[in-house]
Each structure stands twice: as structure tokens, then as C-alpha cells.
Amino acid sequence: MENSSTEILELSSLPKEKWWGDNCLYQVGGFWLLPEFVQSIDRVIKHFKPLPSDIILASFPKTGTTWLKSLLFSIVHRSSKDRLAIEHPHELVPILEVQIYTKSNEPLITTPSSTNNHFCQIFSTHIPYQLLAETLDSSECRVVYVTRNPKDTLISTWHFVNKWEKTKEESWPFEVAVDKFCNGPFPYGPYYDHVMGYKKLSMERPSKFFFVTYEELKNDTKTHVMKLAEFLGCPFEGEDVEEQVEDVVKSCSFEVLSNHEVNKSEESLIGSKFKVPYNSFFRKGAIGDHENYLCDVTIERIDALTREKFHSCGFMY
Ligand code: A3P
Secondary structure (H helix, E strand, C coil), rough: CCCCCCCCCCCCCCCCEEEEECCCEEEEECCCEEEHHHHHCCCCCHHHHCCCCEEEEEEEECCCCCHHHHHHHHHCCCCHHHHHCCCCHHHHCCCCCHHHCCCCCCCCCCCCCHHHCCCEEEECCCCHHHHHHHHHCCCCCCEEEEEECCCHHHHHHHHHHHCCHHHCCCCCCCCHHHHHHHHHHCCCCCCHHHHHHHHHHHHHHHCCCCEEHHHHHHHHHHHHHHHHHCCCCCCCCCCCCHHHHHHHHHHCCHHCCCHHHHHHHHCCCCCCCCCCCCHHHCCCCCCHHHHHCCHHHHHHHHHHHHHHHHHHHCCCC
């Protein structure tokens, strides 16, 4: 996809494959995209020009995006508890291709240059680096990427997809989900290529790309919140640093966030044609849930793939 082109990408021009039932994914630059987002992703790639002060949260779906959204928002805006209690993290940090570039080449929201009263804006995206390289490389914006154990990501995705409105009639068979995750069309997949795209950059340009795993965050949220604040240029300061950080960690914890009425609601994301309830972004919030679903053979199948795809680059999972 050329950044300069203004033509709208036509679905009929793309390779497509079924991922289950009658549901198809479309292939762009080696990645599998939901038809609902192909054109908005194309618009983001062609028209989104991040400001140097922008923060982009990138992720493969179901790897901890919602958590990172609340953390980044809290780190940047500090006293965010009140907002988090009444607004879903996905409304506080919108997804470029799902909530912003949905209908036209113009973003659906105002930018800091027009409001002039924001320190910075935070956006999120699931677009792989391989498709967004020109956009991200031509800006001084900072990028945070979160990833997660592939087996837990798969399980979380399976649960999530089965909460969609269109799956009410026909749910996604578990064996198909496993198979497609390993070797086939999977939304925004292949997972491994998505992760490696951002991982390599974080090693080459650590001052621009911050890479963190769901598990690292779970195991020591405080340390990573402090590192993130440093990376974003807004370190915690003062005599009560400990207290400030603890406050952020607590207000973004699964226990606290998942108990806010807004996050328990069946409402769908504003501006998205995709009907996904707010509460589907909070399920269990645990490490290792795959053990409750995957047999030894499937675990070995995914582990072998992980060794092949990640370990050669020195990335462990
Ligand atoms: P599970 O389905 O394993 O519970 P995403 O935000 O990228 O869609 O990822 C969703 C996953 O993150 C879900 O995982 C969800 O429960 C978990 N999650 C949401 N908020 C969280 C939080 N504050 N802390 C830890 N995990 C969280």
C-alpha cells in the first residue's frame, strides 16, 4: 500500500480466506485483516500523521491492550482515577482503525494542534509495523508495544470472538481457532510476524520503541510503570513517588478496572461498526489460562512454533 495514494483499497482486489464458517479474512502485506477494518486500516496508513508528541500503543489483539491503555493514560495524566471510573479505557485511548479513521480520510477527533490544551495524545492500533513503517518512521512519536504468551493470547482471542454479535449464531470452534493461530488466517496474524516486527525495532531503536510483555507487567507492574513514565518523558517526581506509582498501578489493576460499572456494561465502542461489548475486554486477567484449555500435544505444537519463530531472534516465550 502506497502512502501517497488516495484510492480506497477494494476488498475484491485482495486475497481472501475463510477463518471459520462463512467468515473471511483479507490479506494485505502478508497479514490477515477483518473486512470491517481493511479500508480504515488503509486510511490510517495513508493519512495518519502522528505528531512528535503523540504516543502510539501498538499490540496484537488480546495481549493486554486495555490494561496498557489505562496505564498510559494514567501515567500521562496522573490523576486519572475519576476518568477511569466512568470511561472505558478504549474510549480514553481510541483505536485508530476502529474508532478514528472509520469513515473518511479525516480523523473523527480533534487533535492537540487544534485544541492546544493537551500535553500529548495517545492512540492505539493493532496494525503491524510492517504495514505502518512509513507512518511511524516519519514521525518522532513514541511507540509502546505490548505482547503476551502466544497460548494465552490464543485462548483470550477465542473467548473474545465468541462474544461478538455475529458469533451468536455460530460460535468459533476451538480446534479451528488453534489451527488458524498456528497456520492460517487469524485476525491481524500471523501473531509471530506481528510481534517480531515491533520487537526488532525496540532492539534497534529503544528510545522510540518500548517493548513490554503482559507477563513482565503482571510480575512487576510498579517497575514497568516507572520505566514507561521515563520513556514517555514524564517520570514520577517528588517525595511521594512510591505513593504516586502505587496509585496508578492500583487504579489500573484488573480487580479495580473490571469492577467499574462502565467496564461491566454491554455497551459497544463508540464510533465502531463492530459490535463488541465493553465487558468483553475484561475476562480473567491471568497468566497461564491456556493450561485449562490446551492438551499437551497442542501445547507442544505451539511451543515448537514459538521456538522456531522467536528463539532465533533471542526472544523467549
Ligand atoms: P483474558 O481473556 O486472558 O482474561 P486486550 O486488552 O488486548 O483486548 O486483552 C484482553 C486481555 O487482557 C484479557 O485477557 C483481559 O481479561 C485482560 N485484561 C484486561 N484488563 C486487564 C488489567 N487491568 N490487568 C490485567 N489484565 C487485563
